[in-house]
Amino acid sequence: MGRIKLAILGGGQLGKMMTQAAKKMDFYVTILDPTPYSPAGQVADEQISADFNDKRAILKIAKKSDFLTFEIENINGKFLDTLEKKVNCKINPSGKSWRLFQDKLKQKELFKKAGIPQPKFIPVKIFSDLKKAAKKFGFPFLLKSRFNSYDGRGNFLIKEENDMTIAWEKMKNQKNYAEEFINFDKELAIMVARDFKGNLAFYPVVETIQKNNICHYVMAPAKISLLAQKTTKKIASDIIKLLTGAGVFGIEMFKTPDDRVLINEVAPRVHNSGHYSIEACITSQFEQHVRAVCGLPLGSTKMIVPAAVMINILGERNGEADLKGLDKALAIPNVSVHIYGKHETRIGRKMGHIVAIGESLAEAFKKAKQAREYISI
Numbered sequence: 031m032g033r034i035k036l037a038i039l040g041g042g043q044l045g046k047m048m049t050q051a052a053k054k055m056d057f058y059v060t061i062l063d064p065t066p067y068s069p070a071g072q073v074a075d076e077q078i079s080a081d082f083n084d085k086r087a088i089l090k091i092a093k094k095s096d097f098l099t100f101e102i103e104n105i106n107g108k109f110l111d112t113l114e115k116k117v118n119c120k121i122n123p124s125g126k127s128w129r130l131f132q133d134k135l136k137q138k139e140l141f142k143k144a145g146i147p148q149p150k151f152i153p154v155k156i157f158s159d160l161k162k163a164a165k166k167f168g169f170p171f172l173l174k175s176r177f178n179s180y181d182g183r184g185n186f187l188i189k190e191e192n193d194m195t196i197a198w199e200k201m202k203n204q205k206n207y208a209e210e211f212i213n214f215d216k217e218l219a220i221m222v223a224r225d226f227k228g229n230l231a232f233y234p235v236v237e238t239i240q241k242n243n244i245c246h247y248v249m250a251p252a253k254i255s256l257l258a259q260k261t262t263k264k265i266a267s268d269i270i271k272l273l274t275g276a277g278v279f280g281i282e283m284f285k286t287p288d289d290r291v292l293i294n295e296v297a298p299r300v301h302n303s304g305h306y307s308i309e310a311c312i313t314s315q316f317e318q319h320v321r322a323v324c325g326l327p328l329g330s331t332k333m334i335v336p337a338a339v340m341i342n343i344l345g346e347r348n349g350e351a352d353l354k355g356l357d358k359a360l361a362i363p364n365v366s367v368h369i370y371g372k373h374e375t376r377i378g379r380k381m382g383h384i385v386a387i388g389e390s391l392a393e394a395f396k397k398a399k400q401a402r403e404y405i406s407i
Contacts, residue, residue: 033058034324037091037119039082040101041068043370043380044300044316047308048101049074051317057324062091069371070101085109092117099123099277099323101299103132104178122323123275123298130273131298135176135207141293144272146265148293149284154206160194163208173197176205185243187211212292214284218252219303220266223278223318223328230270231318231328233311235262238282238303244378247398248340249391250306251333254285261291269296278319280304302342302380307331309366309385310338335387339394341402343382345375355404364388365401381407 034057038045041063049059049070059074064081071077080087082105092098092113098121110128114121123131130136138151152163154173163171169191175184184204186197217240221233237252238245252259266281273279273296280301282294304315313321313329321328351373359367369382384401388394 034097035060035095036320036324037062037095037098038070038074038101039063039088039091039098039105041065041070041074041077042101043069043368043372043382044101045070046073046370047305047314047316047368048099048300048320051314052320054317055320057320060091060095062087067373072371083109088113089116092119092121095119097122097324099299099319100128103128103298120323120325122277123273127273127275127298131296133176134174134295135205137296138207138209140272141269144268146268146293147291149210149212151207151209154208157194157198157202160188160198160208164188164191164194167208167210170211172209172211173201173206174209175201176207212284213286214292215287216252216254216285217294218254218258218262218283218285218291219248219301220262220281220283221278221301221304221307221315221318221331222266222270222281223315223322223331224270224276225322225328226276226325229328230267231331232263232266233304233307233315233331234333235259236303236306242378244342244344244380245302246342246344247395248303248306249395250310250338250340253391255289258285258289258291261289265291265293269293273298276322276325278304278315278322305368305383306338306340306385308368309387310335336389337391337394338385338387339391339398341384341386341398342380343369343384343402343405343407345377345379345381345407348376349374351375351381351407354406358404359384359401362386362397362401364394365397367401367405369407375407 041061046069061070061074061077170189173186223231234251237249239247280297308314364387386394386398
C-alpha cells in the first residue's frame with residue numbers, strides 16, 4: 031500500500047486529534063485551514079492556508095492525497111460531487127451526505143420518512159409560521175436555523191408569545207424551522223463508525239451535560255436502563271443505514287423520563303462526545319475515523335476502563351491564551367489534559383479538554399472536576 035496520504039479540511043482540535051492518530055500510523059497528513067499554524071497544522075506534515083470553500087486549494091490538496099475527509103461542516107457539497115471525478119482521491123463522507131448534514135431540516139425530513147423517532151417540526155418561512163408552531167406545539171418551543179448551527183448557535187427558545195417577535199427579528203434573515211420542546215431527563219450520544227464495506231462499530235452510549243447549549247461534561251458509559259441502551263443503538267443503526275460514506279458519525283439524542291429516545295442531530299465526523307475514547311477505549315474515535323475513511327479495518331470500540339468523564343476547557347476571557355495550572359491538574363491520578371494550541375482564547379471557545387478515568391463515574395467526575403478547577407487558559 032505504501033505511505034498513505036490523508037487530507038483533512040479543517041485545522042481545529044478535531045483535525046489535530048485526527049492528525050495525531052494518523053501520524054501514529056506514519057500517514058502523510060495535509061491540512062487545509064484559513065488560520066496559519068492552526069492546531070492541526072502544528073502536528074501535520076503540511077498546511078495549506080486557504081478558505082474552506084477555496085475550490086483551487088481543495089483541488090490542490092485532493093490531487094496530492096489518497097484520501098480526503100473533514101472536521102468542519104461548511105464545505106460546498108455540490109463541489110465535492112464533481113471533485114472526486116477530477117482526482118484519484120477517495121472522499122468521505124460523500125457530497126450527497128454532506129449536503130444532508132448541512133441542512134438540518136432535510137435531515138429531519140429524511141428521518142421522518144424513515145420513521146425515526148424525533149421531535150415534531152415544521153418549516154418556518156414567514157412570521158405566521160411561528161404562530162402555527164405555537165398552536166401546534168404549545169410553549170415553549172424552539173426556532174432553529176437550518177444551516178451553520180452548532181453549540182447552540184442558531185437556536186432560540188420561545189417561552190411565551192412575546193418571544194416570537196424577538197426570535198423572528200433575530201433569525202428572519204436565515205432559513206429556519208420550528209421544533210417542539212422535549213421534556214427530556216438526559217441527553218445521550220453515541221459514536222458509530224462505518225468502513226468501506228459497510229461494517230459498523232458502535233461506541234458505548236454516553237450522557238452529555240450541556241450548559242448554555244455547549245457540551246460541558248461527557249459521562250461514559252451513560253447510566254441508563256438496558257432498554258434505553260438498546261433503543262439508542264437501534265435508532266443509531268437505522269440512521270446510519272440512511273446515510274452514505276465511511277467514517278465516524280456522532281449521533282445526539284434525547285431520553286425522556288419514561289425511557290423514550292428521540293434523535294436530535296447527526297454530525298458526519300468525530301464529535302465532542304467521543305473525546306473520552308482516547309483514554310477509555312481500545313480504538314479512539316479519531317483513529318477509528320482515519321481507519322474508516324482510508325479503507326482500513328475498524329478497531330475495537332470496547333472500553334478498557336470502568337468509567338470515564340470528559341470535561342471541556344472553555345475560554346473564560348478574551349485575549350491571548352496563557353495556560354496555567356497544568357502541573358496541579360496532572361498531579362491527580364488517572365487524569366489526562368488535552369490543550370488544543372489555539373493562540374487566542376474567547377469566552378466559551380473550546381480550548382482543550384480533560385479526561386479522568388476511574389472505577390465509577392462518581393470517582394472519575396470528581397477527579398475531572400478538580401483538575402478543571404486548576405486549569406486556566
